[in-house]
Amino acid sequence: MCGIAGYFLKPSIAGRPDWLDKMAAKIAHRGPDGTGQHICGSAGFIQTRLAIIDLEGGKQPFIEQGPKGEAMLIANGEIYNHRELRESHLSEVSFTSQSDCAVLLPLWLRHKSDSAQYLRGMYAISFYDENSDEGGLMRDPFGIKPLYYFEGSDGVFFASEIPALRAIQKIKHGPDRLAAAQILDKQFIADGKTPFEDIKALAPGSYLAIKQGRVTGACHHAGLSDAGKAMPSNPDQLDDVLADSVMAHQMSDVPFGMFLSGGVDSASLLSMMMRLRSANRTDGPSAPLLAYSARFDSQHKADETILARQLALRLGAEFIDVCFDQKMFFDLAGTVIGAMDMPVADYAILPSFALARRAAQDVKVILVGEGGDEFFAGYGRYRAGLRVLAPKFPNRPGPALKAGILQQDLAAHLYQKMQDSRHFMPAFHTRLLNKDSALKQLQAYDIEGWLADNLLVKLDRCLMANSLEGRTPFIDKKLSDFAYHLSVHNKIRGRHGKYLLKSWLNEHLPEANAFARKRGFTVPVGQWIASKADRLAELVACQQGIKELVTTDLIKGIFQQAGDKTAILAWRLLFYAIWHQIHVLNQPAGQPVLDLLDPQS
Numbered sequence: 001m002c003g004i005a006g007y008f009l010k011p012s013i014a015g016r017p018d019w020l021d022k023m024a025a026k027i028a029h030r031g032p033d034g035t036g037q038h039i040c041g042s043a044g045f046i047q048t049r050l051a052i053i054d055l056e057g058g059k060q061p062f063i064e065q066g067p068k069g070e071a072m073l074i075a076n077g078e079i080y081n082h083r084e085l086r087e088s089h090l091s092e093v094s095f096t097s098q099s100d101c102a103v104l105l106p107l108w109l110r111h112k113s114d115s116a117q118y119l120r121g122m123y124a125i126s127f128y129d130e131n132s133d134e135g136g137l138m139r140d141p142f143g144i145k146p147l148y149y150f151e152g153s154d155g156v157f158f159a160s161e162i163p164a165l166r167a168i169q170k171i172k173h174g175p176d177r178l179a180a181a182q183i184l185d186k187q188f189i190a191d192g193k194t195p196f197e198d199i200k201a202l203a204p205g206s207y208l209a210i211k212q213g214r215v216t217g218a219c220h221h222a223g224l225s226d227a228g229k230a231m232p233s234n235p236d237q238l239d240d241v242l243a244d245s246v247m248a249h250q251m252s253d254v255p256f257g258m259f260l261s262g263g264v265d266s267a268s269l270l271s272m273m274m275r276l277r278s279a280n281r282t283d284g285p286s287a288p289l290l291a292y293s294a295r296f297d298s299q300h301k302a303d304e305t306i307l308a309r310q311l312a313l314r315l316g317a318e319f320i321d322v323c324f325d326q327k328m329f330f331d332l333a334g335t336v337i338g339a340m341d342m343p344v345a346d347y348a349i350l351p352s353f354a355l356a357r358r359a360a361q362d363v364k365v366i367l368v369g370e371g372g373d374e375f376f377a378g379y380g381r382y383r384a385g386l387r388v389l390a391p392k393f394p395n396r397p398g399p400a401l402k403a404g405i406l407q408q409d410l411a412a413h414l415y416q417k418m419q420d421s422r423h424f425m426p427a428f429h430t431r432l433l434n435k436d437s438a439l440k441q442l443q444a445y446d447i448e449g450w451l452a453d454n455l456l457v458k459l460d461r462c463l464m465a466n467s468l469e470g471r472t473p474f475i476d477k478k479l480s481d482f483a484y485h486l487s488v489h490n491k492i493r494g495r496h497g498k499y500l501l502k503s504w505l506n507e508h509l510p511e512a513n514a515f516a517r518k519r520g521f522t523v524p525v526g527q528w529i530a531s532k533a534d535r536l537a538e539l540v541a542c543q544q545g546i547k548e549l550v551t552t553d554l555i556k557g558i559f560q561q562a563g564d565k566t567a568i569l570a571w572r573l574l575f576y577a578i579w580h581q582i583h584v585l586n587q588p589a590g591q592p593v594l595d596l597l598d599p600q601s
Contacts, residue, residue: 003027058099069130077123141223143204265369338589526567545580
């Protein structure tokens with residue numbers, strides 16, 4: 001796990017000596033264990049490393065000498081099947097490193113864009129072969145690891161995070177108004193776009209071919225496919241498939257832990273992790289599994305750490321809770337939002353960042369439950385979307401559109417985008433006659449948007465800002481495919497989504513109360529904002545970034561009702577006002593919220 005950056009230059013263009021160093025400085029938090037760089041031909045690569053596998057021998061870039069020059073590779077991620085690839089597919093290669101990523105360069109030299117079909121893992125990769133002056137960028141099928149690129153007059157530049165590109169290239173100042181409006185209404189930017197018109201996100205599962213500093217082609221390896229799936233998955237195989245995925249995601253030469261909320265997904269991971277630890281225990285005591293959970297100082301939110309603590313103690317894990325309170329909110333929100341170069345206004349970024357900061361004191365790797373709802377169909381919106389009559393699809397107006405706060409042209413554009421996306425939703429006859437297919441359409445809409453552009457961005461930035469690797473056993477080549485292709489009967493029964501996973505958890509850990517009503521993960525941001533509503537409303541309304549998007553005379557009422565009806569919209573307005581100050585106007589992130597919004601005070 002690490003940060004990667006670099007360039008592919010056009011013929012006759014000379015790279016500046018400081019380009020790689022400038023990019024590395026912007027992604028140093030992603031890899032505090034060392035920096036490696038290499039230039040050959042017209043390409044230059046740099047990696048900031050977080051050492052997880054083969055701590056001494058896994059340094060990057062990986063380099064091979066060819067007949068007319070070198071080939072090199074850098075990667076951000078983990079390849080969980082690297083041992084199998086060494087034995088079955090690359091047995092003739094003499095490896096000098098046991099790093100999981102060491103298999104990638106020989107694999108690419110043989111298969112180029114088809115390399116992805118052999119890989120199980122999360123990754124963002126850059127390749128280059130000096131012999132042919134060609135290279136490529138590749139990203140895992142579900143978009144767990146980020147990769148951004150910019151194609152300009154000098155060539156193609158890429159990086160794990162957007163600031164590394166902005167550090168060396170003249171990017172249109174931005175941000176795009178329509179993208180910003182989506183943050184207020186949806187909490188993230190849809191369709192894999194970035195706030196800056198010139199910078200593109202490499203789509204999940206994509207391979208970008210580059211030759212002589214120009215993008216020459218692209219192909220896509222889908223994470224989801226119905227090809228060859230004549231029959232649904234066998235539900236009796238869940239235990240084996242879950243065990244296989246959790247075991248693979250525990251591959252590490254450094255200590256690891258987990259985030260535990262007490263919900264079905266994290267409780268299932270805890271149960272399986274503890275079972276595998278027991279089965280694989282050698283003689284003598286072993287360090288306990290560390291389980292981290294967040295709680296809040298609000299009397300109006302249920303304390304989910306009570307159940308999480310009980311589950312951890314029941315299974316023998318060491319429980320560590322982190323309290324996120326109102327003072328932390330006003331002191332730390334700027335730092336958290338500063339980590340979100342991709343503006344995801346999910347209020348879960350606040351406790352996620354705090355948990356990562358605490359966990360980084362003990363471990364380098366964290367297993368998390370992201371993906372369980374999307375692949376096992378846990379959200380209530382799936383049941384609503386399967387209704388034959390009057391279905392409620394997920395592409396509905398959000399709080400900004402409902403409140404009528406957006407400027408007229410932006411509101412019209414967002415309504416049009418919702419209409420254009422209707423073809424992704426299951427048709428009447430599909431909902432009536434083929435609910436399996438209808439449910440998969442709803443899940444695919446979330447997996448390709450909500451999961452990739454929102455949840456996984458949140459996870460990556462919050463953890464990597466604290467030099468912590470996040471792993472997602474539910475988002476896995478084997479387990480995800482298994483869950484997605486379950487029949488609707490094994491996903492939804494009555495008011496229960498995630499039925500098969502809940503049944504498994506109910507059998508293996510009944511104390512988790514798997515079939516209790518889902519409360520969801522809530523953060524009392526509305527109460528915190530309401531405590532300073534008048535001052536925050538005044539400051540937010542005068543921000544240039546906000547004035548470009550909304551009718552500002554409505555902001556005061558939204559903030560005054562933030563403790564009750566308008567919490568989400570008030571938070572998103574505050575989030576974007578702070579984000580704009582940091583990422584567009586270049587205000588230092590590590591300031592209290594009020595100071596960030598009023599830098600002249």
